[in-house]
Amino acid sequence: ELQSTTLSVLSSNRDLHHTHTTLDTAAKMRDAITLHYLNHVTKKRRRVLKNNERLSHAIKASASPPEDVQDQGFTRPSILLLVPFRSSAFNWFDALSAHTPSPTHQVENRARFLNEFGLPEGAVDKLATAEPGTYPRDHVETFKGNMDDNFRVGIKLTRKSVKLFADFYACDVIIASPLGLRMSIEKDNKADFLSSIEMLIVDQMDTLTMQNWEHVQFVFSHLNKLPKESHNTDFSRIKPWYLDGHAAYLRQTVLLSAYETPETRNLFNQTLKNVAGKVRTTRQWAPVQVPQDLDQNFVQFDCTSLKDEPEKRFHYFTTQMLPAIMKSAVQSANTAIFVPSSFDFIRVENQFRKQGYSYTVLSEYSSNQDISRARQAFFTGKKSFLLISERFHFYRRYKLRGIRNLVFYGPPDHAQFYTELLSYPFLDEDVQPGDVTCRTLFSKYDWFRLERIAGTKGATALLKQNAL
Structure with missing residues (x-):
């Protein structure tokens, strides 16, 4: 047919x-x-x-x-x-x-x-x-x-x-x-x-x-x-x-x-x-499957111009989300930050370096030795934050241990990446859904990616809810 x-x-x-x-x-x-x-x-x-x-x-x-x-x-x-x-x-x-x-x-x-x-x-x-x-x-x-x-x-x-x-x-x-x-x-x-x-x-x-x-x-x-x-x-x-x-x-x-x-x-x-x-062709997307009882928090920032979107996203992340994460004893460690855009990834890493945060990175340019060191440092707790680019995950698809908190700087293009990353905390023993936090930063310009994750109806509801 x-x-x-x-x-x-x-x-x-x-x-x-x-x-x-x-x-x-x-x-x-x-x-x-x-x-x-x-x-x-x-x-x-x-x-x-x-x-x-x-x-x-x-x-x-x-x-x-x-x-x-x-x-x-x-x-x-x-x-x-x-x-x-x-x-x-x-x-x-x-x-x-x-x-x-x-x-x-x-x-x-x-x-x-x-x-x-x-x-x-x-x-x-x-x-x-x-x-x-x-x-x-x-x-x-x-x-x-x-x-x-x-x-x-x-x-x-x-x-x-x-x-x-x-x-x-x-x-x-x-x-x-x-x-x-x-x-x-x-x-x-x-x-x-x-x-x-x-x-x-x-x-x-x-x-x-x-x-x-x-x-x-x-x-x-x-x-x-x-x-x-x-x-x-x-x-x-x-x-x-x-x-x-x-x-x-x-x-x-x-x-x-x-x-x-x-x-x-x-x-x-x-x-x-x-x-x-x-x-x-068009289709109605269903929401992706995530571990039951896991709390997903979708955070929208205001943006009226596509041209200003990268700047507004970075500003909201550095002035609202990041300070709140650093104040929390739970979320300021074992936190993975997933960044879809390579340009945004560079900006976020520069911000972490400038602020002197304890972090390591996994990008598409990381060598096998760099990847091994970064995974080990994050899993053992030597580094509090792990910055991950979407291209790294696309090309390498490593399973990452030690994650308790996930922050999506933007929804990933591949909806499957969202479910995979949310499953990684449970690679470690005795981790319950209540032990894991997840925040996803988005704007109305993320519609395609948001629709694939939250489903067509869910994404529409999220945008309407924040428009009120």
């Missing part, structure tokens, strides 16, 4: 933003979308070959060439897939292979692809081979395999072959990471191979927001622009809307994510201009 609905939307040429692609539905979505873009490439190839034949017959008969042969773009690539890791590209290649089976199709350079996008020979994937329950399932599915995020590969599709590692200007499909594509563009100072993209697919957008979102914006800013060079193009064969600079209005975009963020919603609202229209 999901695949039929997806193909129904895609066959209407509308853009699609699927906002809750789960671990169980990701493969099904990938399969349906691959079938759709292969159908697009096949139809395009047939039309070009048919028009080639018509032009050839006209030349042989010394007749006027047909005029309705506008069937190409400035360059050949028409499908672009943006994915975060080489393992993600591997999954999309598997979907492609399923619809181009041998012996009908010959796959060229398969061995090289398996070598470069799989794990090195003899390497053991610790995530894939770990005992069930050691790591959360979403972490295993995201990070197993080759985790390199700097890559790009062109795929040329013919009637009986699939050629991997084809030249960008001779391929039909490009699979790349935003970083890999950006480095390629900046190296040559041109993005002509993106001038005629007719279908864009962005997978695992929630993971891309945990990387550098600026790379995604950079790629989008270079899509469907007029090329700097001609690349031996036959301009009599170019579709008129490319010549008119209207390619972006005919491009179909498919966005896949596990949840929405302000960045992904902005991308959907501001950059998708498809004249056929666009579709975005």
Whole structure:
């Protein structure tokens, strides 16, 4: 049913933003979308070959060439897939292979692809081979395999072959990471191979927001622009809307994510201009499960401008929440502070350093040695506070012991992180729900994240309650 609905939307040429692609539905979505873009490439190839034949017959008969042969773009690539890791590209290649089976199709350079996008020979994937329950399932599915995020590969599709590692200007499909594509563009100072993209697919957008979102914006800013060079193009064969600079209005975009963020919603609202229209899925969120009888305290600060939000949050945290925490004998020790934004994390750490508080940090830049020292110092009580960045938890997913008080500087993007952190105090013996405190600082601009934690109804009630 999901695949039929997806193909129904895609066959209407509308853009699609699927906002809750789960671990169980990701493969099904990938399969349906691959079938759709292969159908697009096949139809395009047939039309070009048919028009080639018509032009050839006209030349042989010394007749006027047909005029309705506008069937190409400035360059050949028409499908672009943006994915975060080489393992993600591997999954999309598997979907492609399923619809181009041998012996009908010959796959060229398969061995090289398996070598470069799989794990090195003899390497053991610790995530894939770990005992069930050691790591959360979403972490295993995201990070197993080759985790390199700097890559790009062109795929040329013919009637009986699939050629991997084809030249960008001779391929039909490009699979790349935003970083890999950006480095390629900046190296040559041109993005002509993106001038005629007719279908864009962005997978695992929630993971891309945990990387550098600026790379995604950079790629989008270079899509469907007029090329700097001609690349031996036959301009009599170019579709008129490319010549008119209207390619972006005919491009179909498919966005896949596990949840929405302000960045992904902005991308959907501001950059998708498809004249056929666009579709975005919605859902009612249920509140996350937390240990029974555990007291959750959601604290809202006043903010009327998105521009002032980071400053207002920091001011409220340093003048209201932090002084109250330091006055409490219970909360001024064994306290973990979770900070979603990397920029906010730096500000909070600077504040702790300036005030001379007893603290240690776990960030995405922490080495294994730093992590081990920080966990030990916090668990043994040598350090009273533990500052945790969301990116650290996303990439490492360590279980942290010694926590009795949790402070969320903002709600985490991943609602599952909220439940995981609230479960960590109970890793220690004889800890009761009444021994644990939890405070979450939020503003009305945290709606997406708050909704995933408190549920749609709960988040609405929280905002209304504080608006009175």
